[in-house]
Structure formats: C-alpha cells, structure tokens
Amino acid sequence: MTIIYIFWLCIIFACLYFLFPWIYGHILRKIQKKKALSTNTIFLTFDDGPGNRLTPQILAILKENGIKATFFLLGRNISGREHLVQSSIKDGHMIASHSYSHLHAWKVLPWKLIHDIKKGWSAVSAAVISVTVNAKHVYRPPCGKLNLFSLLYLWICNVPIIFWTVDCLDTWPESKRNINYAAQKIEAEGGGIVLFHDFDRATDSLDSYVLASLNAVIQTGKELGYNFSTIDKLYKKRN
Ligand SMILES: [Zn+2]
Secondary structure, eight states, X not given: OHHHHHHHHHHHHHIIIIIHHHHHHHHHHHHHHHHHHHTTXXXXXXXXXXXXXXXXXHHHHHHHHTOOOEEEEOGGGTTTOHHHHHHHHHTTOEEEEOOSSOOOTTTSOHHHHHXXXXXXXXXXXXXXXXXXXXXXXXXXXXXXXXXHHHHHHHHHTTOOBOOOSEEOOTTSOGGGXXXXXXXXXXXXXXXXXXXXXXXXXXXXXXXXXXXXXXXXXXXXXXXXTOEEOOGGGGTSOOO
C-alpha cells in the first residue's frame, strides 16, 4: 500500500514540478505568438551575449536598418563587455536577462536556479548604470525551461517571461541549419519572435551564419512591410 502512495506522490510531484510549468510556458508562447502575428511584428531577440565579435556587428546592422531589438544577456558573459551593453542601450535596444550561468531548470535544484536568476539580474543591473542594483529584468528561461519554483518566483517578482516562436537554428547541428529558415518562417506565419545567439563561440565559423540569417529576416520583414519592435510591446498595456 505504501509503495502505491509513494508512486502517486511522485506522479503528482512530477506533474506540478515539470508538467505544469511546461504547459504554462507552451500557452504563454502561443499567446506571445498570437500578439506578434496580430500586429505583423517581428521581435528580433539575441540570447547568451554579449559577445565581442557578434554583438558589435549585430548592432551595426540594426543601426543601418533603423531597427530596435532585445538582448537577453547571460550574466557570466557581461564582465569585461559592459561597453557592449551600454552601446546597445545607447542605440535604443532593450536589455533583458537570460540568467547568469544558463542552468537548465529541470536539471538543477530549485534554490540553485533561483539564485542564478537573481545573480543574472544583478549582473545586468551592474552593467546598466541607470537602474538600481536590485532591479528585476524581463526574463527568458535558458532552453525555454521552467520548474514550479522558478515559475512561482518569477510570478512573485512580477517579471514578464518571454519565449521565442522562430529559431534561426544557429545552435542546431550543421545538417539542420538553413540561413533562410527564419525568414521563410516569418513570411509563412506573418511575424514572430526570432531567436539568435550573439555569444562568443570557440571559433567564428558560425558568425557569418547568424549575420546572414539576421539580414534575411530583416530583408523579408521590410519587403513585407512588417513592424520591428523591442519585446516590451508584447506585455505592456497600450494607452
Ligand atoms: Zn540561451
């Protein structure tokens, strides 16, 4: 009898800890996608940076095209690259957080993850001189994963959680990559939240892929007359 109770307790725990945040994330992603598509908007988002090689090149492309984007910074990559964060802000882009160490919410203890989220916010705040040290920044969960405690914590902190709807595939295996994939998906769906990565990889072999993919999305968006916006348009109430 005891074994059956333990079994059901484990099932209930797994549903609450993994499944509920996963379903919530899935619904939130759909809502965010609907908002993007209903306004024919493209949200360009860059994760895991800043990077010494890609971030300046991305900023130059965005400036050339008069487009504002959102950078989900990885706390551990900020040190020594604060000037890139400040350049992004100066150019009118939005700065958000992607945690400090990129921990997977299903693979670490919940308090370790919450500590990492807080550490990520502090690193962003330290680089963004105009905000207070304890500021909480818009958050994108690493690998798109949340657990029950990280979700509750973000709710308590009243922090918007942002997902993506189109992946440019720059972290996928070579056989899956396609420079035009994100642009084609944007065209087929009518907008979306596009995910790129601007961190320093071990080699620069993928930098040209990211830049070409970004240029393809911008070109497609402009040809179709779509809007480009920072991610705050997804959760801020219209006046
Ligand atoms: Zn990431």
